[in-house]
Amino acid sequence: MSSIDEATLWDRLSNARWIPLNPAWLGEIFSPSLSDELRFAVAERLGMLAESGWPIINALIEQHGIQPELIHAAGLCHQPEARDWLLALLNQSNDPDAILLNALGCWGAELSIAQFKLILQLPGQAERLAGLNLLSFKSHQLQALELIELCEHTLRDWRDSVVIASIRVLQRRNEIEISNRLVLLVQDGSDESAHAALKALGCMATIHSKQSLKILSLELKDENRRLQVLRQLQQQY
Numbered sequence: 001m002s003s004i005d006e007a008t009l010w011d012r013l014s015n016a017r018w019i020p021l022n023p024a025w026l027g028e029i030f031s032p033s034l035s036d037e038l039r040f041a042v043a044e045r046l047g048m049l050a051e052s053g054w055p056i057i058n059a060l061i062e063q064h065g066i067q068p069e070l071i072h073a074a075g076l077c078h079q080p081e082a083r084d085w086l087l088a089l090l091n092q093s094n095d096p097d098a099i100l101l102n103a104l105g106c107w108g109a110e111l112s113i114a115q116f117k118l119i120l121q122l123p124g125q126a127e128r129l130a131g132l133n134l135l136s137f138k139s140h141q142l143q144a145l146e147l148i149e150l151c152e153h154t155l156r157d158w159r160d161s162v163v164i165a166s167i168r169v170l171q172r173r174n175e176i177e178i179s180n181r182l183v184l185l186v187q188d189g190s191d192e193s194a195h196a197a198l199k200a201l202g203c204m205a206t207i208h209s210k211q212s213l214k215i216l217s218l219e220l221k222d223e224n225r226r227l228q229v230l231r232q233l234q235q236q237y
Contacts, residue, residue, distance in 0.1 A: 006038055013041055023049050027056040032064060043069035047076025054079040061085075068099045075103025083107050090115065095122070101130035108137030113150070121153050125162060128154050132165045136172070144175035155185065163193040171200035179209045186216055186225065194225055202232040210236055 009029060013021070023046060030042050046053040046060075054077045061070050066089070074082040086104050090096055090111070101119065104111075111119075111134060119131035132154060139147055147170065154166040167185065170178050185197035198216075201209045213233050220226040 006035060009034075009038060010041075013045060016045065021045055021049070023052050023056045026053075027060060030060055030064075032067075036069075039067075040069045040072065043067075043073035044076060047073035050077050051079055053077050054082050057082070058085075071099050071103045075105050078106075083110070087111075094118070096127070098124065098126035098130045101127060101134060104134060106137055108134030109141060111138060113146070116150050120150060125159055128157065128162050129165055132162075132169055136169050139169055139172060144173055144177040147173065148177060148181050155181070160190055160192040163189065164196045167193070167196045167200050171203055174204050174206045174209070176208045179204065179206070179212050182209075183212050183216065186229070187220070191224075195228065198225070198228055198232055202235060205236065 012019075026042055026046050026049075030039065030046075032039070034042070043057070043060075046057050049056075053073070057070055057073045057077065058081070061067075061074075064070070071086070071089070074086055083104075086100065087107070087110060089100055090104065093100070096119065116131065116135060116138065119134070120128060122128060122131070132151075135147075135150060142150070151166045151170060154162050157163055157166075163185070167182065170181065179201060182197040182201050186194045186201070188194075189197060198213075201213055210233075213229055213236065217226060217229045217233060220229060
C-alpha cells in the first residue's frame with residue numbers, strides 16, 4: 001500500500017471519535033503489507049471494539065496466521081473466547097514473548113504455578129515485567145511462601161526495574177515472611193531496590209514490619225540506608 005493510502009487510513013482512524021469505525025471495514029483494510037505501526041493501530045481499534053471486534057480478529061488470525069498485532073488485539077477485546085485462545089498459545093509455548101504475556105493482562109489468575117515458574121525465569125526484562133504484572137492478579141490465591149518462591153528469580157535480577165516490580169507484588173501482602181524477605185533486600189540489595197524495599201516495609205505498617213525497621217535502624221552498617229530507615233520510623237509513629 002502506498003504512503004498516500006496509508007495517510008488516508010491514518011486520517012480515518014484519527015477521526016474515529018466522530019465517525020465510528022465499522023469492524024468489517026477494519027478487517028478489510030488490515031493487511032500484512034501495511035507498515036508495522038499501522039497494522040498495530042488497526043488491530044488495536046478492533047480490540048477496543050470488544051465483542052464486535054473479536055470475530056473479525058479471529059477471522060484475521062485464520063487468514064494471516066498468528067501475528068503479534070492480532071495477539072495484542074485479542075488481549076484488548078477481553079472476550080472469553082479470546083482469553084481461551086491466548087491461554088492455548090501460552091500452553092503451547094516454552095518461550096512466550098512479552099506481547100503474548102501482556103495480552104493475557106488481567107487473566108493472570110488463570111495461570112498455573114508451573115506457568116509462572118517458566119515465565120518468571122525467562123531472561124528478558126520485558127517478559128519478566130509482564131510476568132510480574134500477571135502474578136499481581138494471582139498473588140491473592142497463594143500462600144506467602146509460595147509467592148516469595150515464585151518471585152525469587154526476579155528478586156535476584158540484576159536489573160533494578162525487575163526487582164522493584166517484584167517488591168510491588170510482595171508489598172500487597174502483610175505476612176511476616178514477606179517482611180523478612182524485604183529486610184534482606186534492604187540489607188543486601190542495590191541502593192535503588194533497597195530503597196524500594198524500605199518504602200514497602202513502611203507501607204505495610206504491621207507490628208512485625210515496624211519491628212523489622214527498628215532492628216534495621218540498629219544493625220545496618222550503611223549510614224545512608226540507616227538514615228532512610230529512621231525516616232521511615234518517624235513516619236510510622
